[in-house]
Amino acid sequence: MSKTHSESQTVTAVAATSLRIIAVATVFACLYVASSLVISLICGVFIAIILEPGVTVMERMRIPRWVGSLVMVMATLAVMYLVIYLIFGRAAAFMTDLPNYATRLKNIISQVQVTFRSIRLSASTFIPPSNEVGPQPQTVQLQQEAPWLQFLWGGLSSAYGIVMAALFIPILVFFMLTSKHQIWAATMNLFPMERRNIVDRAIGGITLMARQYVLGNVLIALISAAVICPVFWLIGLPYSVLLGCVAAFLSMVPYLGIALGMMPPLLVALVHPEFKDMFPFLVIAVTVAVVHFAAMNILTPKLVGHRVNLNALTVTISLMFWGWLWGGIGLVLAIPITAAIKAICDNSDSLQPYGAWMGED
Numbered sequence: 001m002s003k004t005h006s007e008s009q010t011v012t013a014v015a016a017t018s019l020r021i022i023a024v025a026t027v028f029a030c031l032y033v034a035s036s037l038v039i040s041l042i043c044g045v046f047i048a049i050i051l052e053p054g055v056t057v058m059e060r061m062r063i064p065r066w067v068g069s070l071v072m073v074m075a076t077l078a079v080m081y082l083v084i085y086l087i088f089g090r091a092a093a094f095m096t097d098l099p100n101y102a103t104r105l106k107n108i109i110s111q112v113q114v115t116f117r118s119i120r121l122s123a124s125t126f127i128p129p130s131n132e133v134g135p136q137p138q139t140v141q142l143q144q145e146a147p148w149l150q151f152l153w154g155g156l157s158s159a160y161g162i163v164m165a166a167l168f169i170p171i172l173v174f175f176m177l178t179s180k181h182q183i184w185a186a187t188m189n190l191f192p193m194e195r196r197n198i199v200d201r202a203i204g205g206i207t208l209m210a211r212q213y214v215l216g217n218v219l220i221a222l223i224s225a226a227v228i229c230p231v232f233w234l235i236g237l238p239y240s241v242l243l244g245c246v247a248a249f250l251s252m253v254p255y256l257g258i259a260l261g262m263m264p265p266l267l268v269a270l271v272h273p274e275f276k277d278m279f280p281f282l283v284i285a286v287t288v289a290v291v292h293f294a295a296m297n298i299l300t301p302k303l304v305g306h307r308v309n310l311n312a313l314t315v316t317i318s319l320m321f322w323g324w325l326w327g328g329i330g331l332v333l334a335i336p337i338t339a340a341i342k343a344i345c346d347n348s349d350s351l352q353p354y355g356a357w358m359g360e361d
Helices: 002-033 035-060 065-124 147-156 159-178 180-189 193-234 240-250 257-271 279-303 312-326 328-346 352-358
Strands: none
Touching (some): 035 159, 180 193, 193 240, 193 279, 257 279, 312 328
């Protein structure tokens, strides 16, 4: 009898494990297939969390909540429009000169190929020819789309995804802010009374983490741009403001930021005819590297604090996974999503060991 009971328990445990695996696989499949929808929802939630304090202040001033929500959304769109307007002129000029840069870059690549071909021919004189001479393989060139562009947009690669991200996110944010109290009450009603305090702490932890992470990183990127742009201008790098801002924001990506931040200014400097020695390249590389390490090791602990308490292995795995799933947008969202998951684990008794594994303590 006991043997039959133990066998039934084993079968039940195996079935439960199988159901969990199937559930996890289904969630991952939904994240991949419905990437445009999920990315838009996540971005909308994070933006609403950041704008919520402003709406709360206006609500305390007897301003209707829907008016405060509309004001905050419109103000955010106005700031974004102002930023785009300020950099649009330089970006348009850069796009106009881009064919010239591409031509120069092709000439440089051709010169490098000629050099390597000469080295190979020189080395072949010291290597005896092979007795077996077969047909030479023919080179087939396939026209492909730029892989970096595909990776950059990732989950928003379709026109539908881009339109959803551009048009629907402000609408989502507005309704999330307007219906915040109703959404909060409805969310609490999804859980039994004894677990509502745990859910409240978890949501509160996610809210504080999102605000501190996003606002802190934006401030760090602005400080980095304020340091990088004057250096690029002093050495005479074209489009110094645009490239400095791009390098500053790209350098915020953990681990990969130093390489991503150096790449655009170094490519422009490489094809710039006035840069004929190594000094400008060294200045660009050293500036981006110093700013990156200062931002990651000094500014980030001060401004972001302990809210994003993830160890290096967790950060690396999250960047690999979300980058593989959603491309460049996944790299941007990897850390806040993983930190939100950790906040949920820290406030759940059954999931606390997983939260401890993800943390630094």
